[in-house]
Amino acid sequence: MFQIIGIVLLFAMVFGSYIMAGGNMGIILHALPHEMMAIGGAAVAAFLISHSMTVLKGVGGGLAKAFAGPKWKASDYRDLLSLLFLLTKTMKSKGVIALESHIENPGESTIFSRYPKITKDHFAVDFICDTLRMMTMNLEDPHQVEDAMEKQLEKHHHEALAPAHALQNTADALPALGIVAAVLGVVKTMGSISEPPEVLGGM
Template identity: 85%
Template sequence: MFQIIGIVLLFALVFGSYLISGGKMDVILHAAPHELMAIGGAGVAAYLIANSMTVIKGTGPALGKIFAGPKWKPSDYRDLLALLFLLTKTMKSKGVIALESHIEKPHESSIFSRYPKIAKDHFAVDFICDTLRMMTMNLEDPHQVEDAMEKQLEKHHHEAHGPAHALTNLSDGLPALGIVAAVLGVIKTMGSITEPPAVLGGMIGGALVGTFMGVFMAYGLVGPMATRLAGIIDEDAAFYKIIQAVLVAHLHGNAAQISVEIGRGNVPSTAQPSFVELEEALSQIPNEA
């Protein structure tokens, strides 16, 4: 919502101030389609040249995140803690064998099925199951497990940042592409140097629209979007850090209740459930679960 408001204010204030000061939109509207073709087309081409297919395919969904906001809401953090509570409690009270059916086929698991949004996140499910599988294989050194989990998180975070880095690079290049479009406009103007001053003035004004649009798109649209996307990716990454905190706490020999409490302490403040809220969520889990 705020992103849409910001875009509306950006256009209203920039072009509004231009009109109030006596500027005319005729020159901009006449030149805009050609300049957009040159700058936007060159920007898209450069984006395709500079990035891998994985990043290019991820750009569309990444742009959706800018307006949708972080994937994980406060209720999802509460569900994650409840899920980890069930898994660690099962492992502690019923043993490794009872847990194997849940981590080998998580999509058929009665525990994972209680939390469908988390179950649909492939990385979260794989991250949990792979770590628990390591534990069932007698890898019980908390420091080794924490180090292995940290490397997985770093890899996932780096890959998730691909579109944000690509958009930042595009933003850095747009002002230069605007200059390229402006230079082409000047070349065109110089080819018509015999025209009267009024005509030349309009042509030079049209050429300068290219510089304006390159800078405007870079610092008013693409750059802020890239920054917002990077922030959302960082916010969502906190969700996976909770998994690491709880499972490492479990390996240190803590009870399931203590492990999830340690995890709750790592939840971002804006999404953190209170102690009472978490207690209520855990108390609502049926005994057979």
């Protein structure tokens, strides 16, 4: 909701100040289709050239998430801590064998089923199960589990942020595309330099 309000406020402030300063919106509206084609169209084309279908789908889903708001709430984090507590308590009180059925088949686990929202997040469930599975192997080096967790999280974050980075790179290129559009406008105007000022101003 706040994102939509922010976008409306942004356009109101920019074009409102332009109108208050005596600007003519007719000129803006007349140039809008050509400018959007030169800048926006070129940006979309460059974006399609530069990225894979996976990233393109991620951008679409990411934009929907941006307007939907945060997925996780404070109660969800409490549920996650409760889930981890129950799993570790089961491992310590009943042994590794009792935990194995929960981490090997979390979809049918009585512990995981208490927290359906967490269970729907496949990465979170796989991450928890894989980590607990490593812990049950009694590795000699206790840092092996930590290193594996950090690498898995780093890989996940890299993949999850790829659409955002792609969109950021495109946004960074927009000023350059804007300069290209402006130069083309200058070229068009200079090609009609013999016209009167009224015509050149419109160009």
